[in-house]
Amino acid sequence: MKKNGRKVVLAYSGGLDTSVILKWLVDEFGYEVICFVADLGQAEELEGIEEKAKKTGARKVYVEDLREEFVRDYVFPAYRADVAYEGTYLLGTSLARPLIAKRLVEIARKEKAFAVAHGATGKGNDQVRFELGVWALEPDLKVIAPWKMDEWTLRSREKMIDYAKKHGIEVPVTKKKPYSMDRNLLHISFEGGVLEDLWNEPAEDMFVLTRSPEKAPDRPTTLVVSFKDGDPVAVDGKKMSPARLLAHLNAVGGANGVGRVDIVENRYVGMKSRGVYETPGGTILKVAHRGIEQITMDREVMHLRDELMPRYATLVYNGYWFSPEREVLQKLIDETQKGVTGDVRVKLYKGSCMVTGRRAKVSLYDPEIATFGEDEVYDQKDAGGFIRINALRLKVRAKVRK
Secondary structure: OOOOOOEEEEEOOOOHHHHHHHHHHHHHHOOEEEEEEEEOOOHHHHOOHHHHHHHHOOOEEEEEEOHHHHHHHHHHHHHOOOOOEOOOEOOHHHHHHHHHHHHHHHHHHHHOOOEEEOOOOOOOOHHHHHHHHHHHHOOOOEEEOHHHOOOOOOOOHHHHHHHHHHOOOOOOOEOOEOOEEEEOOOOEEEEOHHHHOOOOOOOHHHOOOOOOHHHOOOOOEEEEEEEEOOEEEEEOOEEOOHHHHHHHHHHHHHHOOOOEEEEEEEOOOOOEEEEEEEOHHHHHHHHHHHHHHHHHOOHHHHHHHHHHHHHHHHHHHHOOOOOHHHHHHHHHHHHHOOOOOEEEEEEEEOOEEEEEEEEOOOOOOOHHHHOOOOOOOOOOOHHHHHHHHHHHHHHHHHHHHO
16 A cells, blocks of 8 residues: 555554554555554553554654653642542553643644544544544544554454464564453553453463562551641652652562452443552552541541542543533542642552651640540530430431331
8 A cells, every 4th residue: 555645643562552553554555554552550560662553563762751840740639639549440551541642632632643543442542532532632632552453354353363373573572371461561461361250360470560468578667748728848858849759669569469359340431350460659649648637637628529539530530521510520639639638658568558647737636625534625515415316316217107
């Protein structure tokens, strides 16, 4: 196929899907493909990726270090909400996608590309996150998603692996190890392949960021995480940038086996899907953040935020980061975090993370009021009237039932 001169910006990871799609877009349609690689903390996965993309057919390659922006502008805002989708998933992949979509749009504008492309399948969540993100920022930009195109015939990992071998494309996936992986500074995820049988226990050699809890140190590790207005700013008294702080917690948490979860989640497109995740640093941050909130947040403000958290988490999970409703919720959440400042001590031990101490210069915890000993600031007789008033409707209901 001859080049048609039309430019497409591809979200490129160097993995099986996007490597094959890059070659396919060039050969099938003659597009000039510009690859965008977002460095979100994939570490050694990015080694030689620019050379590989050009060898596979890319006209130009952008490799951008977005780690600080990712943690500062996406991870931290979400973790102020004490976020967890369906109570367990800490949104490692979900939070990365809007940033990638944002940069896809910005590069497409710069390169005057008519379209952007991605490798997400028509069954997953990422297709929604990429496309909603792109169109929320640039509604006239075309999105090319090969998995949803009639021309795409490579509808299995096996077929794509054969295609890659035929065209001399090196990929990290084999037919013997076909599960997909996605890594960034917040987590690494594993899906598909052998994990589709829900009774299969994940093999120990699959994990990357965390040591097996059984093989973790026999002595606990203690950390002090410091917060300012809801965001972590230091560990053990040492101030760090957002990305460096999260990377440090990943290393310490991973060494202690912290942050593994195995869940079956409800995808936005309607199906249930199993995901195995490693989120060591994020797990520590969530536990520590809750610890400092316990002494610095008003009860009703905390309860209101907690009621809104599942809605916020669902919006992020489903791809609505750039939606007006998420932005409004974010403003409320950020307001709740003013004054969430202080230190939390956590103990890491064989997969567990437990708060063992909290302190704040401005704390709502008053030991004189909370004490079980004798005090002069709380009249316990007041509790009698308080309970009787709150019991009134229950007593009336009981009498009516009789």
